[in-house]
Amino acid sequence: xxxxxxxxxxxxxxxxxxxxxxxxxxxxxxxxxxxxxxxxxxxxxxxxxxxxxxxxxxxxxxxxxxxxxxxxxxxxxxxxxxxxxxxxxxxxxxxxxxxxxxxxxxxxxxxxxxxxxxxxxxxxxxxxxxxxxxxxxxxxxxxxxxxxxxxxxxxxxxxxxxxxxxxxxxxxxxxxxxxxxxxxxxxxxxxxxxxxxxxxxxxxxxxxxxxxxxx
Amino acid sequence: xxxxxxxxxxxxxxxxxxxxxxxxxxxxxxxxxxxxxxxxxxxxxxxxxxxxxxxxxxxxxxxxxxxxxxxxxxxxxxxxxxxxxxxxxxxxxxxxxxxxxxxxxxxxxxxxx
Numbered sequence: 201x202x203x204x205x206x207x208x209x210x211x212x213x214x215x216x217x218x219x220x221x222x223x224x225x226x227x228x229x230x231x232x233x234x235x236x237x238x239x240x241x242x243x244x245x246x247x248x249x250x251x252x253x254x255x256x257x258x259x260x261x262x263x264x265x266x267x268x269x270x271x272x273x274x275x276x277x278x279x280x281x282x283x284x285x286x287x288x289x290x291x292x293x294x295x296x297x298x299x300x301x302x303x304x305x306x307x308x309x310x311x312x313x314x315x316x317x318x319x320x321x322x323x324x325x326x327x328x329x330x331x332x333x334x335x336x337x338x339x340x341x342x343x344x345x346x347x348x349x350x351x352x353x354x355x356x357x358x359x360x361x362x363x364x365x366x367x368x369x370x371x372x373x374x375x376x377x378x379x380x381x382x383x384x385x386x387x388x389x390x391x392x393x394x395x396x397x398x399x400x401x402x403x404x405x406x407x408x409x410x411x412x413x414x415x
Numbered sequence: 416x417x418x419x420x421x422x423x424x425x426x427x428x429x430x431x432x433x434x435x436x437x438x439x440x441x442x443x444x445x446x447x448x449x450x451x452x453x454x455x456x457x458x459x460x461x462x463x464x465x466x467x468x469x470x471x472x473x474x475x476x477x478x479x480x481x482x483x484x485x486x487x488x489x490x491x492x493x494x495x496x497x498x499x500x501x502x503x504x505x506x507x508x509x510x511x512x513x514x515x516x517x518x519x520x521x522x523x524x525x526x527x528x
Contacts, residue, residue, distance in 0.1 A: 201447075203520055204421055205421065205424060205520050345453075347451050382510040
């Protein structure tokens with residue numbers, strides 16, 4: 201029996217081998233549209249930009265608006281417009297890796313196209329996936345989209361400052377998430393207000409090999 | 416709509432097989448999808464029809480088997496079927512599990528003449 205996604209998987213394996221050789225951590229950031237991926241990257245660039253050599257791949261169906269927001273941090277950014285496609289695949293990632301100086305990079309964040317289903321099926325060759333959800337989307341996302349919460353290395357729960365204005369049940373969310381993946385770390389943050397970001401920064405720092413000690 | 420990309424990859428696999436086996440017409444394609452892949456069969460059928468249009472597979476019958484999610488508990492070694500996204504051992508309650516089935520995306524068979 202032949203796996204239909206073999207072509208994507210083979211390329212993803214190639215990406216992974218290349219990044220491992222260059223000692224670059226690639227983070228595949230997945231969420232619904234509007235959950236706060238770009239704002240998280242803004243805060244993360246501000247905090248880590250001076251310690252780590254960062255790069256960003258912006259996956260967008262169309263436009264470079266997210267990339268425009270991140271330009272001010274003066275780090276290499278490449279936009280992949282999927283022109284209607286609902287996810288990035290390993291071939292598109294491999295193609296743009298050549299635009300980065302991988303010998304001078306510690307971490308590469310991939311902002312996937314906003315979508316909780318499709319991106320979780322396509323291995324990009326990332327070091328790990330990160331799932332983000334915002335409180336305004338409702339607390340039922342883990343049970344509705346179990347695959348991404350099963351595969352991610354950590355979950356960011358964003359827009360915690362909006363909880364009083366929504367019907368988001370914090371205990372319901374945590375209970376459902378634990379049914380799917382009870383060991384996964386959860387960072388409760390408000391990327392616009394800055395709440396809870398300290399723990400996220402601490403965690404993400406620990407995932408990246410320290411700049412300058414690479415061999 | 417990951418269905419379309421997967422249908423395109425499937426179409427390429429079928430065409431490659433048809434060429435290798437010298438088929439002038441593909442009559443049947445059987446595939447199996449794990450439940451975790453979250454493929455909607457109707458949408459996939461539609462996407463497949465678009466992907467194979469104008470090729471030797473354009474009249475092929477498509478059979479889709481959906482494989483349920485089965486897991487093995489790493490604590491008590493029991494195998495069980497997952498229902499309602501409850502990723503927890505139904506015998507001992509452990510969440511230390513390995514996915515046995517449910518992530519399939521396989522071409523089972525291709526028939527033609």
